[in-house]
Amino acid sequence: MLGKLLKYDLKANFKFLAIFYTLALVFAVITRILFAINNSLFLTILAYIFNGATIAMIANILINNLMRAWVHFKGNLYGDEGYLMHTLPVPRKCLYTSKFLMGLITLIVSTLIIAATMAIAWLTPESFEMLKSFLAPMAEILDSTAIEIVLLMIFVVFLEVFVMLISGYTGIILGFKKLSNRTGWAILFGFISYIAIQLVILAGMFILAGVNPEIGEPLLSSEQLVPDISVLRPVYILSIVLYFILIAISYVLSVKWFKKIDLD
Amino acid sequence: MVLLECRGLNKKYGQKQALKNVNIEVTAGKIVGLLGPNGSGKTTLIKLINNLLTPTSGEVLINGKQPGVESKSMISYLPERTYFRRNMSVKKTLEFFADFYKDFDLKRAQKLLKDLDLDENQRISAMSKGMQEKVQLVLVMSRRAKLYILDEPLGGVDPATRDYILDTILTNFNEKASLIISTHLISDIERILDEVIMINKGQVVMHEEADALRAKYKTSIDAIFRKELKNAR
Numbered sequence: 001m002l003g004k005l006l007k008y009d010l011k012a013n014f015k016f017l018a019i020f021y022t023l024a025l026v027f028a029v030i031t032r033i034l035f036a037i038n039n040s041l042f043l044t045i046l047a048y049i050f051n052g053a054t055i056a057m058i059a060n061i062l063i064n065n066l067m068r069a070w071v072h073f074k075g076n077l078y079g080d081e082g083y084l085m086h087t088l089p090v091p092r093k094c095l096y097t098s099k100f101l102m103g104l105i106t107l108i109v110s111t112l113i114i115a116a117t118m119a120i121a122w123l124t125p126e127s128f129e130m131l132k133s134f135l136a137p138m139a140e141i142l143d144s145t146a147i148e149i150v151l152l153m154i155f156v157v158f159l160e161v162f163v164m165l166i167s168g169y170t171g172i173i174l175g176f177k178k179l180s181n182r183t184g185w186a187i188l189f190g191f192i193s194y195i196a197i198q199l200v201i202l203a204g205m206f207i208l209a210g211v212n213p214e215i216g217e218p219l220l221s222s223e224q225l226v227p228d229i230s231v232l233r234p235v236y237i238l239s240i241v242l243y244f245i246l247i248a249i250s251y252v253l254s255v256k257w258f259k260k261i262d263l264d
Numbered sequence: 265m266v267l268l269e270c271r272g273l274n275k276k277y278g279q280k281q282a283l284k285n286v287n288i289e290v291t292a293g294k295i296v297g298l299l300g301p302n303g304s305g306k307t308t309l310i311k312l313i314n315n316l317l318t319p320t321s322g323e324v325l326i327n328g329k330q331p332g333v334e335s336k337s338m339i340s341y342l343p344e345r346t347y348f349r350r351n352m353s354v355k356k357t358l359e360f361f362a363d364f365y366k367d368f369d370l371k372r373a374q375k376l377l378k379d380l381d382l383d384e385n386q387r388i389s390a391m392s393k394g395m396q397e398k399v400q401l402v403l404v405m406s407r408r409a410k411l412y413i414l415d416e417p418l419g420g421v422d423p424a425t426r427d428y429i430l431d432t433i434l435t436n437f438n439e440k441a442s443l444i445i446s447t448h449l450i451s452d453i454e455r456i457l458d459e460v461i462m463i464n465k466g467q468v469v470m471h472e473e474a475d476a477l478r479a480k481y482k483t484s485i486d487a488i489f490r491k492e493l494k495n496a497r
Binding site for chain 1: 277278311314315316317318332333334336337339341343345346347348349351360363364365
C-alpha cells in the first residue's frame, strides 16, 4: 500500500515541479549557447537576461519544492481530500511515510536538476579549474578531492532543506490539532520545530567546541583567531550525524502525533 | 449480528459538546436513517465512526473492532463534501479506487456511470458539483462493503436523479450489509428505511424500527420528525 500511496503522491507533485525543471533546463541551455556565441551587444544582453532567468528558476525549484510539498500535505491530509485519504484501508503511519518519502525523493530530483542546470549554464573547463584551485587547500587538508568537497557541501545543504521540509509537516500536524486558526498555528509550530532542530545542532557544535580545543579556542576566544581548516572534518561529521538523528526523531514524533486527527 | 456499536460516545470541541453519551447498535442487513436538524451531531457521529475524529470519551466498534485499517476496508463512506483530486479524470479516480479497495467492482462502477450519463474521460475539475456528487456516489456504491455510510447523498442532486440514486442504493447493496443514511430530506428516503435514529443537540432521542414508529404514531416518519423537533424546541 505504501508503494501505491507514494505513486499517487509523486505524480501529484512532479506534475507541478516538471514545469520548473523544464524551464530551468531550457534557460540553462539558452544561456550556455548565448554566452558561447557572444558576438554582439544584443546577444550579450540577452545572455545576461537568460542567466538571470536561470538563477531565478533554480531559486523557484527550491522554493516550490518546499511549498508544493507543504500544500500537498495539508490539502491531501487535512482538506477535502483528507476524507478520502483517511478512509483508505491503510495505516495512518503509511500516509505520513508516503509524504515523507515523497519529500525526500522530490528533493533529491530537484537537487540533481539544479546541479544539471548549473553545469549546463556555467560549467566550463576554466570555471572547473578555478573551483578546483579554490578548494585545493581544503581538499588537501581533509585528504579528499575538490569534487568530494563540493558533494559534501551539497549533501549538508540538502539535509538542511529536508529538515525545513519535514519541520513544515510537523507544524501542519500540530497546527491542525487546534480548533481554530489552524493554518496560523501550523506555520508557528513549523517554525518552532525548525528552530528546535537548529538549536540542537548548535548545542552539538558547542559541545564539540568544548571537547576539541582546535574548534573551541577560536570560537570562544576574544582574540580574532582563525580556526584551522582541518576542524571542518569533525564539524561536518557531527552535523551530518545530528541531522540524521533529528530527522529520525522528527519522523517518530510526527507519526505519533498524526495517529489522532480531527478533520474539519 | 451487530455491525456497528457506539458505547458512551462523547465528542467535545473545546467547551462545546457535539455528542453526548451516544449508545447505538446497528445490526447487519438494515437500512438506517440517521435523522436530525442541522448541527444536531449527525456528521460528527459519522466522522467518529469513520475515524476522521478522535472521540473525547467512549468507543466505536465496527464488527467488534475499533476503527482502523480493518474497519476502513469494511466501510464505504460518502461524505457530505467531494473529496476527489480535482486534476484527475473520472477514469483515473476509478483506477485509484480499484488500487486501494479490494472490494471495488470496476464493471459495476462503469455501468452506473453510463446509466447516469457521466463521461469517464472527463476531468473532475470540469464537472459541476452535482455531477461530482453523482460520481462519488457511484464509487461508494460500487464497493461490496459490509457497511455503507452516506452523509447527505441527495443534497446536491435534482429530484429526478434522487429516485434513480435511491434505486441504485437499493439494488446495489447486498442483504448482509447495512446502510446508514443521513439526511434531512426524510420524505425522499422514508420508503427504504428499516430503522430510524433521531438525533438532536448531540443526543440520540429516538432509535426504533420504521414500521413500529409509523404504527405507533399513525403517521409518516417525516411528520414524526417534524413533531419531535418542534417539541424539542
